Amino acid sequence: MACKVNIYILETSKFEQLSYFKQYLKNMNLNISKQMFNKKKEKEFILSRYLLALALNKEFSIEKIDLLKSEYGKPYILNGPRFNISHCENYVAVAVSKVLDLGLDVELTTRSTAYPKIVEKYFHEFESKYIYSKKNTEFQQNTFLQLWTLKEAVFKCFGLQFNKENAKIYFEYEKSKIMILAKRLNNNSITAFLYNYKNLYLSLAIAKDESVDTRVNLVSVDHLNKLTISKITRDLCLLNQFSV
Numbered sequence: 533m534a535c536k537v538n539i540y541i542l543e544t545s546k547f548e549q550l551s552y553f554k555q556y557l558k559n560m561n562l563n564i565s566k567q568m569f570n571k572k573k574e575k576e577f578i579l580s581r582y583l584l585a586l587a588l589n590k591e592f593s594i595e596k597i598d599l600l601k602s603e604y605g606k607p608y609i610l611n612g613p614r615f616n617i618s619h620c621e622n623y624v625a626v627a628v629s630k631v632l633d634l635g636l637d638v639e640l641t642t643r644s645t646a647y648p649k650i651v652e653k654y655f656h657e658f659e660s661k662y663i664y665s666k667k668n669t670e671f672q673q674n675t676f677l678q679l680w681t682l683k684e685a686v687f688k689c690f691g692l693q694f695n696k697e698n699a700k701i702y703f704e705y706e707k708s709k710i711m712i713l714a715k716r717l718n719n720n721s722i723t724a725f726l727y728n729y730k731n732l733y734l735s736l737a738i739a740k741d742e743s744v745d746t747r748v749n750l751v752s753v754d755h756l757n758k759l760t761i762s763k764i765t766r767d768l769c770l771l772n773q774f775s776v
Contacts, residue, residue, distance in 0.1 A: 535632050535746050537738065539768075540587045541625040541729070542753040544579050553582040560585040561596040580617050580624040583753065587628045588613065606691035616688055620732070627736060632746070635689025635737035637681040642731060647676040655679065656702030656711075679703055681735035682724050682774065686710070689722065689737040703774055710774045722776055728769040 547553070562581050588594040592613050599607045607617070615628045616636040620643075627636040651660050663675045682703055687693065701712050703724075710724060727734040729750060738746055750768040 535629060535740070536749070537627055537629045537632065537634065537736065537746060538587065538591060538749045538751055539625055539627045539636065539734070539736065540583050540751045540753060541623060541638075542579065542583060543622055544575055544619075544624055545622045547575075547579060550575065550578050553578050557581055557585060560589070561598065576619050576624060580619055580626065583624055583626045584615060584617060584628075586753065587626050587751075588615070591628050592630070602691045604691050604693050606688065618688075623732060625734070629738075633689055633739035635685040635687065635735075637684035637688065637735045639677055639681050639733050640731055641674065641677065641728070641733055643677060645673070645676065647673060650680070651676060654683075658704055658711075659702050662705045675705070677733055678726055678735075678771070679705070681733050682726055682737070685735040685737035686722060686724055689739055705772070708772060708774050710776045712776060724774045725770060726772045726774075728771050733771075734768075 557578065562585055585597060588597060588609075594612070598609065600610055601607055607615075609615075613628060613630050614632055614634050615626060616634040618625050618636045618638045620638050620640055623638055623640075625636060625638050627634045647663075651663060655663070659679055663672050663679070666672070683701065686701060701710065703710055710722060722737055722739055723746070724735060724737045725748065727736070727750075736748065740746065748768070
């Protein structure tokens with residue numbers, strides 16, 4: 533069985549006027565709350581929901597969206613297609629699929645993070661050993677970010693929060709294996725993909741077993757023509773693929 537996953541992405545820095553997007557969301561039944569944290573958060577929220585609405589309309593001809601939330605805050609559509617949203621500095625991204633549960637996480641490759649404390653608290657000893665296998669701090673930072681996005685994508689796929697109990701999942705990087713110790717995640721088949729796109733690490737987790745053939749496409753939304761979509765799969769570089 534072949535299943536398609538499309539990842540829509542746009543650069544938020546290319547969009548300044550938001551009135552068009554607010555109206556588009558209103559037409560799709562996705563009203564914007566008047567109470568927003570700040571301008572940056574408002575922009576991320578509006579553009580991520582716009583991208584979701586655009587993707588669902590293009591993929592499944594959905595014209596009105598009724599978003600619900602799971603007990604852990606994961607948005608979903610009752611009996612509808614699967615999707616997941618992620619954003620980081622200057623980017624928002626949405627992954628959509630007809631039937632496969634998804635988790636998506638994006639992060640800048642250039643992000644500077646005080647990773648040792650996070651590694652100590654949330655990472656398995658095998659991961660920690662791999663991160664520190666080289667004394668090169670650039671290697672350590674990059675490996676940390678890659679593993680962090682992979683973990684986030686897996687937890688988001690199952691709609692779980694990132695805490696110590698759920699963090700009992702680790703990646704044997706050199707063997708491309710996902711090891712699951714958390715009881716809540718046992719008996720789940722999952723595949724995780726780690727990509728590099730421009731200056732981003734992009735991780736996609738899909739609830740599926742290896743018998744399901746998955747085709748992943750990256751779609752860029754052109755800021756010059758709001759509804760023009762251009763596929764740029766050739767720029768999506770697969771760095772690694774992990775399975776249980």
